[in-house]
Amino acid sequence: MNNWLDALAWLVDPENLTGPGGVPARTVEHLGYTLLTLVIAAAIALPIGYLIGHTGRGRGLAVAVSGGFRALPTLGLVTVLALLMGLGILAPLTALVILAIPPLLAGAYAGVGAVERSTIDSARAVGMTEWQVFAQVELPLSLPLAISGLRSATLQVIATWTVAAILPVGGLGRFMLDGLPVRNYAEVLGGAIVVILLALVIDAVLAGTQRIVIPRGVKALRLASKRMHA
Amino acid sequence: MLRNTKSRILGGAVAVIAAVAMVGCSSSNPTAPPSSGSVAPASGTVVVGSAQFPENEIIAQIYAQALTANGITVETKLSIGQRDVYLAALQDGSINLIPEYSGNLLQFYDPKTTATSSDEVVAALGDALPSGFEVLDPAKAEDKDSYNVTQKFSTENNVTSLADLAGLGIPLKVGGNPELGERPYGIPGLKDIYGVKDVTLVPISDSGGPLTVNALVDGTVDLADIYSTTPAITQNKFVTLADPKNMILAQNVVPLISSAAATDEVKAVLNKISANLTTAELLAMNELNQGDKKESPETIAKDWLEQKKLF
Numbered sequence: 001m002n003n004w005l006d007a008l009a010w011l012v013d014p015e016n017l018t019g020p021g022g023v024p025a026r027t028v029e030h031l032g033y034t035l036l037t038l039v040i041a042a043a044i045a046l047p048i049g050y051l052i053g054h055t056g057r058g059r060g061l062a063v064a065v066s067g068g069f070r071a072l073p074t075l076g077l078v079t080v081l082a083l084l085m086g087l088g089i090l091a092p093l094t095a096l097v098i099l100a101i102p103p104l105l106a107g108a109y110a111g112v113g114a115v116e117r118s119t120i121d122s123a124r125a126v127g128m129t130e131w132q133v134f135a136q137v138e139l140p141l142s143l144p145l146a147i148s149g150l151r152s153a154t155l156q157v158i159a160t161w162t163v164a165a166i167l168p169v170g171g172l173g174r175f176m177l178d179g180l181p182v183r184n185y186a187e188v189l190g191g192a193i194v195v196i197l198l199a200l201v202i203d204a205v206l207a208g209t210q211r212i213v214i215p216r217g218v219k220a221l222r223l224a225s226k227r228m229h230a
Numbered sequence: 231m232l233r234n235t236k237s238r239i240l241g242g243a244v245a246v247i248a249a250v251a252m253v254g255c256s257s258s259n260p261t262a263p264p265s266s267g268s269v270a271p272a273s274g275t276v277v278v279g280s281a282q283f284p285e286n287e288i289i290a291q292i293y294a295q296a297l298t299a300n301g302i303t304v305e306t307k308l309s310i311g312q313r314d315v316y317l318a319a320l321q322d323g324s325i326n327l328i329p330e331y332s333g334n335l336l337q338f339y340d341p342k343t344t345a346t347s348s349d350e351v352v353a354a355l356g357d358a359l360p361s362g363f364e365v366l367d368p369a370k371a372e373d374k375d376s377y378n379v380t381q382k383f384s385t386e387n388n389v390t391s392l393a394d395l396a397g398l399g400i401p402l403k404v405g406g407n408p409e410l411g412e413r414p415y416g417i418p419g420l421k422d423i424y425g426v427k428d429v430t431l432v433p434i435s436d437s438g439g440p441l442t443v444n445a446l447v448d449g450t451v452d453l454a455d456i457y458s459t460t461p462a463i464t465q466n467k468f469v470t471l472a473d474p475k476n477m478i479l480a481q482n483v484v485p486l487i488s489s490a491a492a493t494d495e496v497k498a499v500l501n502k503i504s505a506n507l508t509t510a511e512l513l514a515m516n517e518l519n520q521g522d523k524k525e526s527p528e529t530i531a532k533d534w535l536e537q538k539k540l541f
Contacts, residue, residue: 082441087434087450166435168405177435181409 006186007193016190021174023194029170030161030198037093037157038150041100046146049108053142054134059109066102074099075163082167092164099160100153107149111142140215147210151203158199162191172198276491279316279325280308284519284527285373285459285512289329289483291531292503299541300499308527313338321360326491327500332368333479335486348372348480355484364492366485366500369507374481375415375438376458377404378468380446391472396425405445406455408433416455419477438462458509461517483507502540 010016016023052058074095081091115138123137165173175191178184276297280290287308298304307325310316313334319325332351336343339358345351352368359365377392384390387398395402410416411431420426434442438456446454447466456463458481463470485500515534518525535541 079436079441083444086448087432087441087445165433167441168432168434174433178408178411178433181407181435182412 003185003189007189010186010190011193016187023175023190026170026172026174026191027194027198030158030172030195033089033093033096033161033164033169033171034154034157034202037096037100037161038154040093041097041104041153041157042150044097045101045104046108049105049146050112050134050139050142052105053109053112054130054138056113059113062105062109066105069098070102072098074160075166078164078166087167089169092161092167092169096157096161096164100157103149103152103156104146105149107146107152108142111145111149112138114145115141143213143215144210147206147213151206151210154202154206155199158202159195162195275303275305276327276496277305277307277325279306279310279319279328281313281316281328282309282311285516286329287527288515288519288530289507289512291527292507292534293327293329293485293500295528295531295535296499296503296541297496299535300495302496302499320363320486320488323488326488327496328486330365330484330486331373331481332365332484333374333481335365335484337479346476346479348482350476351480352482352484359486362489364487364489366487366492366497367504368482368484369504371459371483371507371509371512372481373457373459373483373509373512375406375455375478376463377453377471377473378446378456378463379453379471381467381469383452384469389471390469391474392420392424392426392477393472393474395420395429395471396427401428401430402426402453403430403432403451404453404455405432405434405442405451407435407437410455415478423475423477459512459516461513461520464513464517465521483512499541506538506540 011023019025048062052062077095077098078092081094085091085094119141120133120137123133128136161171162173162176165171165177172191172195175194176188179187179191276294278290278294278297280286290306290308294304294306307319310319310325316325316328317338320328332348332355333346336345336351336355336358339360340354343351343354343358345354348368352365355365379389387394387400389395389398404410404417404420406416408431411433412418417429417431420429432445432451434445436442438454438460440462442451442454442456443462443466445451446456446468453471454468456468458470462468483504485504487496487500511534515530518530519527
C-alpha cells in the first residue's frame with residue numbers, strides 16, 4: 001500500500017500544485033481538451049444520429065460504421081495520425097473525436113427510436129410539421145438516452161486523453177508518461193487518481209443534468225408505468 | 231430515476247475503486263524477473279544468448295558463426311528478453327556468452343557509477359561484474375543516446391558538437407523521451423555540462439522512433455535524441471553531434487562471457503570481431519534488417535563475416 005501513500009503525498013505536495021505543470025493547470029488543460037473533443041464529436045454525431053432516428057433510415061449502416069470506429073485502438077490511431085499531421089494537438093484531437101462519435105451517435109438514434117410510435121403519430125395527427133415533430137416531440141423525449149450516450153462518450157474521452165501524452169501535449173496524461181520512465185510511481189498513480197476523480201465528478205454532473213432535462217411528462221409516464229408493473 | 235442514477239454512480243465508483251485497489255494490492259511485482267528455465271550446457275560448448283531486439287541478435291549471430299567457423303561447439307539461445315532476464319540466464323548457466331553494451335551493463339551492477347567515457351566504463355566493469363564473469367575487448371561500435379540535428383541546421387549554425395550549442399544564443403527545443411527532462415544526460419546535462427541556457431524538452435514517447443525523427447525533419451524540434459545505430463540517422467542525413475565531455479554514458483558493444491567458457495581460442499575470435507566492429511557498420515546492419523530488405527540477423531551476420539574475411 002506504500003504506493004498509495006506516496007501518491008497521496010505527491011498529490012498534496014505544494015510543488016505539484018502550482019505552475020504550468022501543476023495538477024490544477026493540467027486538470028484545466030485536460031478538461032479543455034475533453035470539452036473541445038466532445039463539442040466537435042457532437043457537431044458531427046448528433047445531426048446524423050437524429051436524422052437516422054427521425055427518418056428511421058440508415059440505422060444498419062450507422063451501427064456497422066460506428067461499431068467499426070469503436071474497434072480502432074486509440075493509441076495506434078494517435079501515433080499514425082501524428083505521423084501524418086505532425087506533433088500538434090490535431091492528431092490526438094482527431095483520434096479522440098473518432099472515439100467519441102459512436103456513443104453520441106448511438107444515443108441520438110436510439111433515443112429517438114425509443115419514443116413511442118403512437119406519440120409521434122399523434123403529433124402528426126394534430127397537424128405538427130416534420131420539424132415540430134422532431135423539435136417538440138422526438139428531441140425532448142430522446143434526451144434520457146442521448147445524455148446516456150454523452151456520459152459514456154465523456155468518460156471515454158476523459159480517460160483516453162491520457163494516451164495523447166506520448167506526444168508533446170499537456171493534460172493529465174503527462175504525469176503518467178513522464179513518471180513511468182523514471183519510475184516515479186507516485187506521480188503516475190497520483191495522475192491516475194486525478195483522472196478517476198475528474199471522470200466521476202463530471203459523470204455525476206451529467207447524471208444530474210440528465211435528471212433535470214427529462215421532460216416532466218416523461219417522468220410522470222415512467223412513474224405511472226412503474227406503478228403499473230409493480 | 232433519482233435512486234437509479236445515484237445507485238448507478240455509486241456502483242460505478244465502487245467498481246472503479248475496487249478495480250484500482252485490486253491492481254494496487256496484487257502481490258506480484260510486474261518488474262520482477264521471471265525465472266528462466268535452466269539447463270546446463272555440455273562442458274566446452276559456448277551457448278550464445280541475445281537480448282530481444284534485432285541489433286543484439288545480429289551481433290550474437292556474428293559471435294556464434296565466427297566461433298563455429300573456428301571449430302568451437304556453439305549453441306544459440308537468442309532473443310531472450312530484457313537485461314534482467316538474460317543476465318539471470320547467464321548467471322544460472324543456461325547461456326554463457328552474450329553481446330552487451332558497456333554503460334548499461336555497468337549501471338545494472340553499479341547504479342551509482344560515475345564513469346562515463348568508454349575507457350572508464352570498461353575499467354569499472356572489471357570490478358562491478360559478479361565473480362566468474364568477464365568482459366572481453368570492447369568494440370568501437372556504440373549504441374547509445376545521441377543528439378542529432380538536420381544537415382541544414384548543422385551547416386547554417388556551424389554546429390557539429392554539443393559544445394557548439396552554448397554559443398548559438400537561440401532557444402533550442404529537444405525532442406526525445408520524457409525522462410530526458412530529469413536524466414543527467416538530458417536537459418540538466420545540456421545546461422550544466424555544456425552551458426546551453428535556453429533549452430526545453432519536447433516530450434515524445436517513442437524512444438527516437440518515427441515520431442521523433444519526423445519532428446526533427448519538419449522543424450518542430452531543433453535536436454532529437456535518437457539511438458546512435460538507428461538507420462533513420464543516415465536515411466535523413468542527420469548530423470550526430472559529438473559529445474567531447476562524455477555527458478552521455480558510453481555504450482560500447484562488448485562480449486560478456488562466463489570465465490569458464492573464455493578459453494584463449496574463444497577470446498581470440500571474439501576480440502578479433504570487436505576490433506572490426508564500428509558504429510557505422512552496426513547502423514548499416516540495422517538498415518539491412520529494418521529497411522526495405524528485411525534481411526534476417528543470421529544472413530546479415532553471415533554476409534558481414536564474409537565481407538570482413540576475418541577467419
